[in-house]
Amino acid sequence: MAIAVYGAGGIGCYVGGRLAAGGADVVFVGRQRLADEVAEHGLHLTDYLGADLVVPAVRYETTPAAAAEADLVLVTVKSAGTADAADELASVLEPGATVVSFQNGIRNGEVLHERLPEQTVLTGMVPFNVLNRGSGSFHQGTQGKLDVQKHAALEPYVDAFARAGLPLTQHDEILPVQWAKLLLNLNNPVNALSDLPLRDELAQRAYRRSFAAAQTETLALLKAAGITPAKVTAVPAHRLPALLSLPDFLFKRLASKMLAIDPHARTSMWEDLQAGRRTEIDYLNGEVVRLAESLGRQAPINSKLIDLIRQAEAGDTTAIPGPTLLKLLTSA
Numbered sequence: 361m362a363i364a365v366y367g368a369g370g371i372g373c374y375v376g377g378r379l380a381a382g383g384a385d386v387v388f389v390g391r392q393r394l395a396d397e398v399a400e401h402g403l404h405l406t407d408y409l410g411a412d413l414v415v416p417a418v419r420y421e422t423t424p425a426a427a428a429e430a431d432l433v434l435v436t437v438k439s440a441g442t443a444d445a446a447d448e449l450a451s452v453l454e455p456g457a458t459v460v461s462f463q464n465g466i467r468n469g470e471v472l473h474e475r476l477p478e479q480t481v482l483t484g485m486v487p488f489n490v491l492n493r494g495s496g497s498f499h500q501g502t503q504g505k506l507d508v509q510k511h512a513a514l515e516p517y518v519d520a521f522a523r524a525g526l527p528l529t530q531h532d533e534i535l536p537v538q539w540a541k542l543l544l545n546l547n548n549p550v551n552a553l554s555d556l557p558l559r560d561e562l563a564q565r566a567y568r569r570s571f572a573a574a575q576t577e578t579l580a581l582l583k584a585a586g587i588t589p590a591k592v593t594a595v596p597a598h599r600l601p602a603l604l605s606l607p608d609f610l611f612k613r614l615a616s617k618m619l620a621i622d623p624h625a626r627t628s629m630w631e632d633l634q635a636g637r638r639t640e641i642d643y644l645n646g647e648v649v650r651l652a653e654s655l656g657r658q659a660p661i662n663s664k665l666i667d668l669i670r671q672a673e674a675g676d677t678t679a680i681p682g683p684t685l686l687k688l689l690t691s692a
């Protein structure tokens with residue numbers, strides 16, 4: 361039961377590392393920079409509940425061939441890298457291997473499936489935040505369990521995930537879970553543009569209202585498309601915009617769980633901008649715009665967030681204050 365983590369960065373090192381700490385046979389496939397870090401320090405994994413694990417002997421490789429023996433592959437590259445990762449996996453994997461996308465966005469599973477017709481491809485969802493603290497150290501800063509599409513091929517691994525402290529919740533239908541996560545990811549561009557840790561950003565009403573505006577627009581489109589997002593947070597998706605829009609003192613009182621975040625945690629989009637990488641904006645807010653187009657409608661707020669992130673990707677990373685962002689979005 362060999363497991364490969366393909367694209368071992370923040371999510372891959374954390375999920376794969378916990379599986380390895382629980383006794384699973386895991387190989388990590390990723391970039392040389394992280395291979396060097398992990399060779400020097402091993403993996404150090406912590407979480408918001410106080411877990412503190414060291415995985416000393418980590419097999420971190422940098423070529424696709426390292427995944428060849430895997431029965432289960434967890435794909436954790438950013439969405440723009442999925443097609444290349446799939447082509448690389450197609451050249452090495454045995455027919456019958458199981459491949460799970462643990463990525464944000466809606467279509468990564470489809471991209472993998474098209475390129476890996478001989479493997480079982482499933483879609484998963486990671487609800488929690490992982491902070492890369494450097495030197496092989498990764499911290500789970502928020503709560504949540506791993507979600508995945510239900511399939512018999514997962515049965516041999518259910519215990520390994522449970523032993524890792526990351527039990528799998530299996531779903532007959534994963535699309536509503538993916539859209540529920542995407543609704544939360546609509547905060548990624550707001551967070552990246554704020555240039556603040558998540559907790560500080562969400563403590564400011566104008567940023568929360570910007571996030572809520574993007575959600576409200578998306579919820580209306582989902583309703584028109586007949587998609588009901590799954591319930592992945594304590595508050596159902598359709599109630600989140602009202603909760604987010606509350607004045608600060610009420611929000612802090614009524615939504616304390618949403619602010620129970622590691623003080624340093626940021627979104628993966630902020631990390632991408634800092635690293636000068638292309639963000640996942642096309643796979644998050646871009647999906648909302650595509651959904652609108654498919655319905656003959658528009659999504660001006662999500663389109664504006666895409667424009668602003670494009671500017672940031674082009675080098676203009678000046679932080680946008682909450683009230684300015686809200687004005688830009690509501691006048692879009």
Ligand SMILES: NC(=O)C1=CN([C@@H]2O[C@H](COP(=O)(O)OP(=O)(O)OC[C@H]3O[C@@H](n4cnc5c(N)ncnc54)[C@H](OP(=O)(O)O)[C@@H]3O)[C@@H](O)[C@H]2O)C=CC1
Nearest residue numbers: 367368369370371390436437441445463464486489490628
């Ligand atoms: N970070 C978080 O808190 C969360 C992230 N997610 C989602 O999980 C997914 C992974 O995110 P995250 O872990 O943050 O991303 P990272 O960028 O930290 O990790 C991905 C790693 O894969 C490497 N990589 C890309 N292509 C290949 C390839 N073909 N072969 C080997 N390595 C490759 C990347 O290198 P390089 O950069 O050089 O391409 C990078 O080091 C994303 O879809 C993200 O949205 C979901 C929940 C929370």
Ligand SMILES: CC(C)(CO)C(=O)C(=O)O
Nearest residue numbers: 487488489544626627628
């Ligand atoms: C967990 C969350 C919503 C925020 O960190 C995320 O998915 C991301 O950063 O991409």
